[in-house]
Amino acid sequence: MKTYTLQDINAILNGTIVGNTDQNFTAPEQLETAKKSEISFIGNKKYEKFWKNSLASLAIVNEDVSIEPGENRAFIKVNNADLAMCQILDLFAPDLPKFHTEIHKTACIDETAIVGKNSKIGANAYIGPNVVLGENVTIYPNVTLLDEVTIGSNTVIWPGAVVRERCHIGSNCIIHPNASIGADGFGFRPCPERGLVKIPQIGNVIIGNNVEIGANSCVDRGKFSSTILGDGCKIDNLVQIGHNSKLGKFCIMAGNSGLAGSVTLGNGVIIGGSASIKDHTTIGDGAIVGAGSGVTGDISAGKTMIGYPAVEARTALKQWAILKRMATQ
Known part of the structure; x- marks a missing residue:
């Protein structure tokens, strides 16, 4: 399980800390359902009223927040709490589904297709004639790419x-x-x-x-x-x-x-x-x-x-x- 301190979180967001807490944080969560070990967000002043009854020890807030965090609780003030939330979600995001082999043995790939470096193709995918995949493309199982399709680098195509x-x-x-x-x-x-x-x-x-x-x-x-x-x-x-x-x-x-x-x-x-x-x-x-x-x-x-x-x-x-x-x- 990933855990971070208040200082770890602020090192990523580069905001202003208000208050203090010694709590370690294991996940993000909305205000109403957050636990002490979870980070929450106040992206609009109309949600400030939920902070008092929330169990969260830390909230990422906009700079115009009008409330105080309270005892053993903290805010990190940022320019835009919604954008900061994206950074926190990315920090705690679990790994994507793994490929045990880059090209699954059941994938059907036409001999004329071009597969770029480090691209991955899942089970039962169909890659048709003259298809071109760029580098680092991810094709999940049961995807169909018909004749002469081109896919740019770093694109992800999910199953079906x-x-x-x-x-x-x-x-x-x-x-x-x-x-x-x-x-x-x-x-x-x-x-x-x-x-x-x-x-x-x-x-x-x-x-x-x-x-x-x-x-x-x-x-x-x-x-x-x-x-x-x-x-x-x-x-x-x-x-x-x-x-x-x-x-x-x-x-x-x-x-x-x-x-x-x-x-x-x-x-x-x-x-x-x-x-x-x-x-x-x-x-x-x-x-x-x-x-x-x-x-x-x-x-x-x-x-x-x-x-x-x-x-x-x-x-x-x-x-x-x-x-x-x-x-x-």
């Missing part, structure tokens, strides 16, 4: 994920279990003789560097060219990204949200959980779409939109206030 033919994933990416990269886009047209005719989807998916794709999420291939996710995008579980959509850098999509085909997101766009974005819509840099919202038209940069259909947040709040007054009359 499928990357279809001709798709490209950058470096330092994480693809979580059962994600689908490059499935056919949803394209059909009515035909009097044949019912619904499937439109061939002949494009691919291009994913930049430092991108994370959540479990059971789908990024569909382009109809003509590429579906593109820019560097640093973070995609939650159960997200749908339709064909030919293009995401700029550092976009966030929360769980159960979805983009229809040919949606364009600028840099730093945030899509809340269960939000739906109509096809051929453009959302500008830094815009925010609230959870459960339905976007039917373009959104200018920096706007915050909520509701169904989505309107600017201030307008929606006024509308809801009027409806509430009407309901009480």
Whole structure:
């Protein structure tokens, strides 16, 4: 078990110690359930009220904290407690699943595939013709990489994920279990003789560097060219990204949200959980779409939109206030 003193923790965070404790620390935990040997966090002043009844002996706090730690308890003040929490979680993180051999004997690797130095491939993985893996790539069991896929260095692909033919994933990416990269886009047209005719989807998916794709999420291939996710995008579980959509850098999509085909997101766009974005819509840099919202038209940069259909947040709040007054009359 990993244990650290107050001084050990502060040597990592380089914060300001308030109070003192001789307790050794074995894990991080939230305030309400923390034990004496566990580190907790106060990232917002509204959580200060929970400190009095918490058993934690140490909390990482923002510099504007307005309470004192108490006897044999301590705070470490930092600029941003949430970012400091990331450092502490990394400190206590258990080891990832181990590979006893770099290439498992049951992995099926085509003779034309190129596997970079120090890359690992788990049991029953399929690595197709002309696949290229960079250095230090980790392919967990039961992953499928079809023809001509490329994977950048230091990328991790968890069990059950499928990357279809001709798709490209950058470096330092994480693809979580059962994600689908490059499935056919949803394209059909009515035909009097044949019912619904499937439109061939002949494009691919291009994913930049430092991108994370959540479990059971789908990024569909382009109809003509590429579906593109820019560097640093973070995609939650159960997200749908339709064909030919293009995401700029550092976009966030929360769980159960979805983009229809040919949606364009600028840099730093945030899509809340269960939000739906109509096809051929453009959302500008830094815009925010609230959870459960339905976007039917373009959104200018920096706007915050909520509701169904989505309107600017201030307008929606006024509308809801009027409806509430009407309901009480």
